[in-house]
Amino acid sequence: MPTAVEYCSSLLGSPVPISEFKGNIRLVIPAEKIYAVLSGLKSSVGYDMLCDLAGIDYLNYPEATDRYAVLYSLTNTSTGERVFLKTFVNDPEPELPSVVALWEGANWMEREVFDMFGITFTGHPDLRRILMPDAFVGHPLRKDYPLRGYGERHNFPTLTRAES
Amino acid sequence: MAMKLDDSVFVAPLDQLANWVRKHSLWPMPFATACCGIELMATASSRYDISRFGAEAMRFTPRQCDVMIVAGRVVMKMVPVMQRIWLQMPEPKWCISMGACASSGGVFDTYAVVQGIDRFIPVDVYVPGCPPRPEQLIRAVLDLQEKVQKTGTINGREFAKRTKYEGPAPLADELGAAELVVAPGNYASGKRSRGLPIVSNN
Amino acid sequence: MPLELLDPAADTSLDSEYLYTLNFGPQHPATHTTLRLVLTLDGETIVKAVPDIGYLHSGFEKLGEDLDFNQYVTVVDRMNYISPVANEIAWVHSVEKLLGIDITPRCKYIRTILAELGRISDHLLCVAAASLDLGGLTTFFYAFNEREKVYDIIESASGQRFHPSYCRVGGMMNDITPDVVQKIRDFVRDFGKAQADIARLLNKNKIFIERTKGVGVLTREEAINRSVSGPVARASGLLRDLRKDEPYLAYGELQSSFKVVASKGGDCLSRYLVRMGEMAESIKIIAAAVENIPGGAMNIDVNEKTNIPSKQETYRTIEGLIQHFELFMWNRRFETPINEVYGANETANGELGFYVVSDGTGKPFRARTRPPSFIHFALFPHLMEGHQISDVPAILGSLNIIAAELDR
Numbered sequence: 001m002p003t004a005v006e007y008c009s010s011l012l013g014s015p016v017p018i019s020e021f022k023g024n025i026r027l028v029i030p031a032e033k034i035y036a037v038l039s040g041l042k043s044s045v046g047y048d049m050l051c052d053l054a055g056i057d058y059l060n061y062p063e064a065t066d067r068y069a070v071l072y073s074l075t076n077t078s079t080g081e082r083v084f085l086k087t088f089v090n091d092p093e094p095e096l097p098s099v100v101a102l103w104e105g106a107n108w109m110e111r112e113v114f115d116m117f118g119i120t121f122t123g124h125p126d127l128r129r130i131l132m133p134d135a136f137v138g139h140p141l142r143k144d145y146p147l148r149g150y151g152e153r154h155n156f157p158t159l160t161r162a163e164s
Numbered sequence: 165m166a167m168k169l170d171d172s173v174f175v176a177p178l179d180q181l182a183n184w185v186r187k188h189s190l191w192p193m194p195f196a197t198a199c200c201g202i203e204l205m206a207t208a209s210s211r212y213d214i215s216r217f218g219a220e221a222m223r224f225t226p227r228q229c230d231v232m233i234v235a236g237r238v239v240m241k242m243v244p245v246m247q248r249i250w251l252q253m254p255e256p257k258w259c260i261s262m263g264a265c266a267s268s269g270g271v272f273d274t275y276a277v278v279q280g281i282d283r284f285i286p287v288d289v290y291v292p293g294c295p296p297r298p299e300q301l302i303r304a305v306l307d308l309q310e311k312v313q314k315t316g317t318i319n320g321r322e323f324a325k326r327t328k329y330e331g332p333a334p335l336a337d338e339l340g341a342a343e344l345v346v347a348p349g350n351y352a353s354g355k356r357s358r359g360l361p362i363v364s365n366n
Numbered sequence: 367m368p369l370e371l372l373d374p375a376a377d378t379s380l381d382s383e384y385l386y387t388l389n390f391g392p393q394h395p396a397t398h399t400t401l402r403l404v405l406t407l408d409g410e411t412i413v414k415a416v417p418d419i420g421y422l423h424s425g426f427e428k429l430g431e432d433l434d435f436n437q438y439v440t441v442v443d444r445m446n447y448i449s450p451v452a453n454e455i456a457w458v459h460s461v462e463k464l465l466g467i468d469i470t471p472r473c474k475y476i477r478t479i480l481a482e483l484g485r486i487s488d489h490l491l492c493v494a495a496a497s498l499d500l501g502g503l504t505t506f507f508y509a510f511n512e513r514e515k516v517y518d519i520i521e522s523a524s525g526q527r528f529h530p531s532y533c534r535v536g537g538m539m540n541d542i543t544p545d546v547v548q549k550i551r552d553f554v555r556d557f558g559k560a561q562a563d564i565a566r567l568l569n570k571n572k573i574f575i576e577r578t579k580g581v582g583v584l585t586r587e588e589a590i591n592r593s594v595s596g597p598v599a600r601a602s603g604l605l606r607d608l609r610k611d612e613p614y615l616a617y618g619e620l621q622s623s624f625k626v627v628a629s630k631g632g633d634c635l636s637r638y639l640v641r642m643g644e645m646a647e648s649i650k651i652i653a654a655a656v657e658n659i660p661g662g663a664m665n666i667d668v669n670e671k672t673n674i675p676s677k678q679e680t681y682r683t684i685e686g687l688i689q690h691f692e693l694f695m696w697n698r699r700f701e702t703p704i705n706e707v708y709g710a711n712e713t714a715n716g717e718l719g720f721y722v723v724s725d726g727t728g729k730p731f732r733a734r735t736r737p738p739s740f741i742h743f744a745l746f747p748h749l750m751e752g753h754q755i756s757d758v759p760a761i762l763g764s765l766n767i768i769a770a771e772l773d774r
Contacts (some may be wrong), residue, residue, distance in 0.1 A: 019705075021703075021705045021706070021707055022463050022464070022466070022707050024706075024707055024708050026706075048590050049590050049593055050593050051593060051595075051717070051719070051736065052593075052708075052719060052721070052734075052736040054721055054734040054736075056723055056732050056734070057732070061723075061725050061731060062704055062725055062726060063704075071721065071734075073708065073719075073721075073736075077590055077604065077606055080606070080611040080612065082708075084708065103591055103592070103593065104588075104591050104592050104748075105591060105592040105593030105594075105741060105744065106593075107744060108740065108741070108743075108744040109593075109740075109741075112740075116427075129420075130419060130420060131419065131420035131423040131773055131774075132240075132241075132276070132420060132423065133240060133241050133420070136240075140275050140276070140425060140428055141427060141428055145275070145428075146275070147273075147274055147275065147425075147428055147429070147431075147432050148273060148274065148275055149274070149275025149276070150275075152240060152275065153239075153240055153275060153276060153277065153278050153279070154278070154279075154283065156240075156243045156244070156247075156278070156283075156284055157247075157284075158283060158284055158285075158329055159247055159250065159251070159284060159285050159286065160286060160326070160327060160328060160329050161286045161323050161326035161327065162323075162324075162326065162327035195393060196398075196399065197399060197400045197421070197422055197769070198399065198400075198422060198444065198447060198769065198770050199444055199447035199450075199528065199529065199770065201398070201399060202447055202448055202491070202528075203528060205506075205510065206510060206513070206514070206517075209506065209507050209510035209511075210507045210510060210511050211510070211511065211514045224393070224394065224395040236399075236422075237422070237424055239420075239421065239422060239423055239424055241420050241421050241423065242392065242400060242421045242422070245392055245393060245421070249393060271429075271440060271441055271444070272424045272425065272429065272441075273429075274424060274425030274428055274429050275425055275428065276423050276424055276425045277424045277425065294529060295528050295529070297527065
């Protein structure tokens with residue numbers, strides 16, 4: 001069985017950019033190839049579990065060229081190996097193919113990334129907000145969203161003793 | 165009337181009698197959202213045993229309860245639920261705000277957490293701590309008992325005077341028109357704000 | 367009444383004449399915390415279950431970007447609030463991995479003991495709450511008795527019984543006293559009896575068995591497909607335990623003292639039995655660790671410039687004072703590599719991982735949590751299919767959903 005790096009390089013046709021730090025292997029995959037790479041890693045290399053799917057906003061990050069990244073953390077449950085795939089997307093319409101067809105576990109994780117970062121996943125069966133109220137505007141984990149919000153948290157009517 | 169009363173009979177104003185009965189059977193509505201809820205469970209279980217103070221009958225339906233214990237932080241999505249549960253409780257009713265998060269937002273000064281439930285519902289007793297020790301919650305129940313004994317009336321006349329908003333200055337009013345944002349829920353009209361026009365979102 | 371709770375399950379494709387919708391939560395005793403289920407029912411059978419979460423979304427990850435590595439320990443505590451210390455240990459594990467800190471052997475052992483105590487207290491509450499929802503109140507009192515002892519140990523060690531904020535990057539807040547060691551020994555000695563009491567109440571209880579056996583079955587394939595970890599995965603036969611697979615802290619040295627508990631059933635009863643078995647294994651780990659706590663310093667040396675010096679060092683030595691200012695002044699803080707790292711721990715609920723992105727300043731640029739409860743609650747509609755409404759508390763209780771970890 002090929003390693004994840006060999007497999008990705010052969011699939012992409014060029015050496016895949018690797019960064020390794022403290023035992024974490026991270027590969028950067030272009031957004032248009034991500035679905036093919038993930039599906040190949042699942043079927044041919046044995047990375048059968050999607051451990052985590054997270055969004056990162058690289059606004060004002062040192063030497064960052066792209067705005068958002070989506071991180072796929074894969075685990076091989078028989079050997080315990082991990083590999084991290086990262087793919088970058090940009091404004092105005094950050095968009096990635098959904099991997100729910102590969103892993104059912106990605107369902108809620110993609111919804112969370114959509115809710116928090118506004119990255120849409122095409123082909124997702126049920127892409128709604130998951131943590132914030134449906135009517136909420138904005139994506140809280142984006143770096144340009146203030147920590148204390150725009151005052152949404154105070155915008156509720158008050159009940160007094162007389163009314164209740 | 166020359167009837168001699170037995171020693172076991174005593175005479176008291178009806179208000180005081182009602183207070184005496186009420187304060188020793190406060191039925192809490194555990195509105196437990198987060199960490200404090202676990203301490204609330206600890207208070208109810210064997211070591212601390214809140215039933216010594218007559219408040220062990222936790223009822224999860226607001227219609228049977230006297231005191232709402234808000235244990236844990238309340239976030240935007242939860243505020244309408246909390247208000248609705250508060251409205252469903254029959255009079256007379258009291259509210260204990262348990263823990264730093266419920267009282268002031270605690271460490272969670274973020275976009276989602278309301279900075280104190282007293283901005284949205286009336287609160288009678290605040291319990292500090294993150295989370296408060298069970299002893300502190302028991303102290304709060306005792307304080308509430310004292311409040312009931314001192315201010316209570318049989319038909320709830322004491323609430324009639326409390327028509328004004330008692331909490332801290334509502335922050336939403338302090339925002340200017342330009343900063344007005346879409347409300348996550350509109351309590352007065354009973355509508356979610358899905359279709360409301362957005363004045364500004366940045 | 368005001369407030370129209372919208373129905374996210376509104377689905378016109380089902381024959382609506384026989385079906386009705388039941389709103390379960392967000393304030394409901396069986397949910398323990400705040401989560402909401404919209405159930406579509408055909409009689410008592412559940413046709414469709416749509417979870418609606420976010421009723422406790424407090425912006426943990428956003429807050430993490432605003433606090434430095436040591437400050438965030440306090441907030442991480444509140445994530446899985448029935449085993450707070452385990453969260454701290456997972457967080458500082460990731461940060462220490464990022465900063466390349468190798469903690470002292472003594473600290474490793476203390477953290478291992480605390481993590482296992484956290485696991486026990488988590489499983490105790492899970493078992494207690496599951497049985498409470500199925501009508502067994504006594505288990506709840508028995509379990510809380512033991513949890514109080516865990517609280518006592520943590521309180522003697524750190525000063526706070528619930529959310530201790532005990533860990534620091536590079537060590538602990540303070541060293542433990544012999545009194546704590548004695549309390550841990552007592553706890554280890556007595557726990558077996560308490561657990562046997564709980565087992566006697568439940569293991570042969572006809573009501574409990576019938577309401578959990580064969581209910582909410584998760585197969586091994588589905589467990590992998592749905593990213594499940596921890597006791598829920600092991601109950602489905604997925605033998606994965608980070609304590610064995612990627613040993614961290616002192617688990618490498620304590621390998622021989624514990625086994626991985628697993629089951630093939632995949633139903634609620636298996637999950638309960640796995641949790642009971644794990645508590646027994648945890649006690650073995652604690653028993654082995656508490657007798658072998660190495661001597662020496664608790665924190666790494668102050669000259670490594672990554673840990674908060676103790677008050678003694680701050681006031682008495684110049685290095686300590688400088689180091690204190692270096693870490694606490696807003697414009698100094700930690701020196702971090704511009705890089706990112708993923709560190710995961712096996713907490714009571716499963717794999718709790720933190721993906722820390724650092725931009726070279728003292729604060730994390732992004733502190734992503736991999737929350738096991740979030741992933742396990744996503745299972746719920748799958749497990750619920752075709753079951754009856756009385757199975758909802760059984761399945762919820764067996765998954766051990768903690769709302770603060772679910773919504774963060």
